[in-house]
Amino acid sequence: MPDVIVVGGGPAGISAAIYLRRFKRDVLVLMKDFGALGKAESIENYYGFPEPVTGVELLGRGIAQAERLGVKVAREEVLSIESDEAFTVKTDQGVYHANAVLLSTGMTRVNLKVKHYADFIGRGVSFCAVCDGFLHRQKKIGIVGSGDFMLEELEILRNFSSDLTVFTNGESLKHRPDQVVIVTEPLLELIGSDHLEGVKTQGQTVSLDVLFVAVGTASAADFALRIGAMMERNQIVIDATFMTNIPGLFAAGDCIGGLQQVAKAVADGAGAGIAIHKYLKTLTS
């Protein structure tokens, strides 16, 4: 069992992992891909690089640095995080436990580009099956998404209703779930008056009581929401030690707000790494 699981392999997570490893902590970094920074063609404002670097190059250098120090970096997509005596982190490839978790997946929240989508957020559009599923027992439930994160949410929703429709919104499904209706046409419009009543695609109108959004990969904000961590304007609320209101759950980088810059994420990571090390010491003393 590692001491710490870091979710996200960007500058914040890797910087924290480096600090933790130098305190002799066992650190497991779980990352799906290179995220938003991986798309940066030229970074020239991060101190220490006389020539511009690509996002992919900088991310690769960070990972190599962490691995050289003994950090384990695994390319696995985190699907859920649960907090009990220790944290349980489930990925597409396994289940891990640790006494502390750092959320550092950036701040991606995929917003649907669908007419009237924003109008129904909180009025029939939900982002968390664990949080809101119970409110919709035996109702007509829709879920948008096509990857493992959607499937994870779908399994939770099966506890509450059997009237389930998956909308892939034009994407192809990685795994095809059983006992659900699957609509692959792109969503065109959400319909309803005060509350969501359904969705329209090119070919049909589907009546719904609630639509859960689980597009792409779960973000730090998604995990925070599910585990009950305080959020403010889609940012995770932390204290001076980068800890959320859940003991042992930390967050750093873009997902806590502030400058969306590599420099700031790296500094967050350094601070969080030091703070997590101190936190772990309190558990053993």
Next chain:
Amino acid sequence: MPDVIVVGGGPAGISAAIYLRRFKRDVLVLMKDFGALGKAESIENYYGFPEPVTGVELLGRGIAQAERLGVKVAREEVLSIESDEAFTVKTDQGVYHANAVLLSTGMTRVNLKVKHYADFIGRGVSFCAVCDGFLHRQKKIGIVGSGDFMLEELEILRNFSSDLTVFTNGESLKHRPDQVVIVTEPLLELIGSDHLEGVKTQGQTVSLDVLFVAVGTASAADFALRIGAMMERNQIVIDATFMTNIPGLFAAGDCIGGLQQVAKAVADGAGAGIAIHKYLKTLTS
């Protein structure tokens, strides 16, 4: 006239200069030497470097990066900073003006290793000729130091007294000032009861009313003190935009407290660079 003068060429100052330059600001960085970081033999916790780097190498890379973007970096020792309509920055080689100044010289304050030194701080030991010189008109004034910073302070003290003794504390003088007593023996002890009464060296006891300390190079804290910027426990107090209580005077890096880490200094610099750019816009609108 540059838009901004950055005092200090370490990670905080250079990171700020890079950000400012990318906003098309003219930036002049003034630095004496590589400071404390220049002595680091191996840095392996700053994100982005798979192999350890020396402090000198990292500092050199940062300066090269800034220069490539068009920042001017000059190896000059800053002796004084004054605030009027614009800032006037005097170095050992020239005088410069700018609308904004960033203090980022780290947190070096040379403490004297002399018996009873700490006992007389604020009771006869002073750090600022401009601040305290007037209180000691026609008194017996001593000053410790051997470089240009000491000479700068000495010139100010000449306005208040002609009874001046320079203690080089074993160092050799860069320039020999006129019309002062010069004691080159190392200081052994400060003497007095409630208040400083003199200093002892190996060979003599010199009676003094006040001893000004101007050892080595002026630090950010020294400049802040002289210009009236608020300090707390030897750290410069800044607001959320890295600005001190003096409009246009900013500070970043170790001199504002927090983690004494490259990562944190770099992030400070990024934040300060962005804030200074915004501040300069308010001057022209």
